Structure formats: structure tokens, C-alpha cells
Amino acid sequence: MILRGSSSKAEAIQRLLQTPFRLVSGASVCLLDIAPDAKAYLLVNTASRCGFTPQYEGLEELWQFYQEKGLVVVGFPCNQFNHQEPGSNHDIERFCQVRFGVSFPLSCKVDVNGKEAHPLFSLLKELAPGLLGGPSIKWNFTKFLVGTRDASVQRFAPWVKPVSLRKKLERLLIC
Structure with a gap:
């Protein structure tokens, strides 16, 4: 859909960076609003009642x-996988801050699959298909690493721990 025709991957990533979403505070932002000079963005669909929830700690360490x-x-935050994110946006924010010391930005709850999938995730899935080229996100804590300088998008499965992304991050963040 977005990558077909004359559109390049770099142009698609620019659209990704400009796609609006709402923070838990209610503010409408895009990734460029958060950090226009960022070299890399790590975007993760999260849930508070998932076996992978302790990854919040590793994500905060990377941040x-x-x-x-x-x-x-x-x-x-996403409630599409076994209803593991049932709380309100306020509840999610409080849980993340109190339990894991999360200070990185959190969006309002979004869908990542289906007709109501947030446009940001529709584009991420197109730029970095899943296993065997499938577009669906299979579970909470799927990670997308977007490199702005090399116009790259990499997808990582839920079981990939944030700490294991350090070498990839360092390559993207080298001046």
C-alpha cells in the first residue's frame, strides 16, 4: 500500500516519523515532535499483564x-493479545512508572493489528514484515528499531530482550 509505486523506503520512514499518535497525557505528537534529531527510534507494543512485562526495565535502561x-x-500499550492491557491510559502510565521507573514516552492504548490498527503500526509492519513475510504482530513486546540515517527498520520478536539490541543500537547511534 504505502511502499508500492514510486515511494522509496526513506520516504516511507519520513511518513512514519510524521504519523501522529496520542501520548498518555492526551497530547497529539509524532516521533519527530518527540526528538527531531534522533538517530534511532525503538517502538514497542507493550502490555502490563504479560510474561514479557519485565522488559519495561530493559527498555528503560536502553532509554x-x-x-x-x-x-x-x-x-x-495494546490490549489485543489475551486482554493483557485492560487498564486505562492513566492506570498504565502509573503502573509503568511505579513498578519499572519508566520515563520514556508512552502512547495511549492502540491496536496494532486488524482494521483498527494504528497507522504507525500498519506502516511498521509493511516496512518490516514478520516471520515468513507475514504482516501481523503475534504478541506483546514486538520491537521495531527504526534507523533514521540509514532508513532502516528491523523487527524483533517479543522474546528478544532489550539488552540484546545494544550492538545494533550502537551501530545506528555512531556519529
Whole structure:
């Protein structure tokens, strides 16, 4: 859909960076609003009642360590997988802050699959298809690493721990 025709991957990533979404505060932003000079964005569909929920800690560690080097981490809470994110946006924000010390931006709850999928995730899935080229996100804590300088998008399965992305991040963040 978006990548067909004359559109390049770099142009698609620019559209991705300009796609609006709502933060848990209610503010409408796009990735460029959060950090226009970022070298990489790590976008993760999250859930508070998932076996992978402790990954919030690793995501926060990456955010703290690499933020000044050009990384932006954004969590996108999603209730599509076994209803593991049933709370309100306020409840989600409070849980993340109190339990895991999350300080990186969190969006309002979004759908990542189906007719109501947020446009940001529709584009991410097209830029980085899943296993065997399938577009669907299979579970919570699927990670998308977007490199702005090399126009790259990489997809990582839920079981991939944030710490294991360090080498990839360092390659994207080198000046």
C-alpha cells in the first residue's frame, strides 16, 4: 500500500516519523515532535499483564543509556493479545512508572493489528514484515528499531530482550 509505486523506503520512514499518535497525557505528537534529531527510534507494543512485562526495565535502561546519543524509546500499550492491557491510559502510565521507573514516552492504548490498527503500526509492519513475510504482530513486546540515517527498520520478536539490541543500537547511534 504505502511502499508500492514510486515511494522509496526513506520516504516511507519520513511518513512514519510524521504519523501522529496520542501520548498518555492526551497530547497529539509524532516521533519527530518527540526528538527531531534522533538517530534511532525503538517502538514497542507493550502490555502490563504479560510474561514479557519485565522488559519495561530493559527498555528503560536502553532509554537512560542511549537517549543522549540519539535513541528514543516509545511504548505503545495494546490490549489485543489475551486482554493483557485492560487498564486505562492513566492506570498504565502509573503502573509503568511505579513498578519499572519508566520515563520514556508512552502512547495511549492502540491496536496494532486488524482494521483498527494504528497507522504507525500498519506502516511498521509493511516496512518490516514478520516471520515468513507475514504482516501481523503475534504478541506483546514486538520491537521495531527504526534507523533514521540509514532508513532502516528491523523487527524483533517479543522474546528478544532489550539488552540484546545494544550492538545494533550502537551501530545506528555512531556519529
